[in-house]
Amino acid sequence: xxxxxxxxxxxxxxxxxxxxxxxxxxxxxxxxxxxxxxxxxxxxxxxxxxxxxxxxxxxxxxxxxxxxxxxxxxxxxxxxxxxxxxxxxxxxxxxxxxxxxxxxxxxxxxxxxxxxxxxxxxxxxxxxxxxxxxxxxxxxxxxxxxxxxxxxxxxxxx
Numbered sequence: 001x002x003x004x005x006x007x008x009x010x011x012x013x014x015x016x017x018x019x020x021x022x023x024x025x026x027x028x029x030x031x032x033x034x035x036x037x038x039x040x041x042x043x044x045x046x047x048x049x050x051x052x053x054x055x056x057x058x059x060x061x062x063x064x065x066x067x068x069x070x071x072x073x074x075x076x077x078x079x080x081x082x083x084x085x086x087x088x089x090x091x092x093x094x095x096x097x098x099x100x101x102x103x104x105x106x107x108x109x110x111x112x113x114x115x116x117x118x119x120x121x122x123x124x125x126x127x128x129x130x131x132x133x134x135x136x137x138x139x140x141x142x143x144x145x146x147x148x149x150x151x152x153x154x155x156x157x158x
Contacts, residue, residue: 003034009035011043024036035047054069067087095146
């Protein structure tokens with residue numbers, strides 16, 4: 001089986017980087033070919049790397065360019081299944097990390113004034129709007145959404 005792990009930016013040392021490395025090792029031990037599809041970063045690891053063009057001015061433009069480049073591969077993907085940890089519209093499986101994009105900006109601070117911050121984030125952040133649009137498309141097209149936390153389950157139910 002050929003598996004694509006999809007992330008727009010890799011190498012920040014965060015939890016998702018470690019998660020993808022562990023998942024890739026797990027899959028390889030079971031005979032899968034693993035490819036990391038990335039827009040930018042330092043993706044050394046247990047995988048073949050496919051770097052997609054994700055240029056543009058600003059984070060929102062880069063996110064949209066990466067999603068567009070990934071979607072272009074979708075007509076004849078060189079893998080059997082793709083798992084995206086950030087929204088890219090057309091991955092087979094979507095596993096949001098840190099919650100859905102809709103709530104991710106305010107979920108980091110449980111004491112924050114959630115409704116006000118959520119409205120401000122949606123209204124004024126080009127990146128937030130772009131990621132929410134991409135995620136809405138991804139949620140409609142994905143064969144499955146993997147919810148690994150109660151937070152994501154509650155967000156999906158809402």
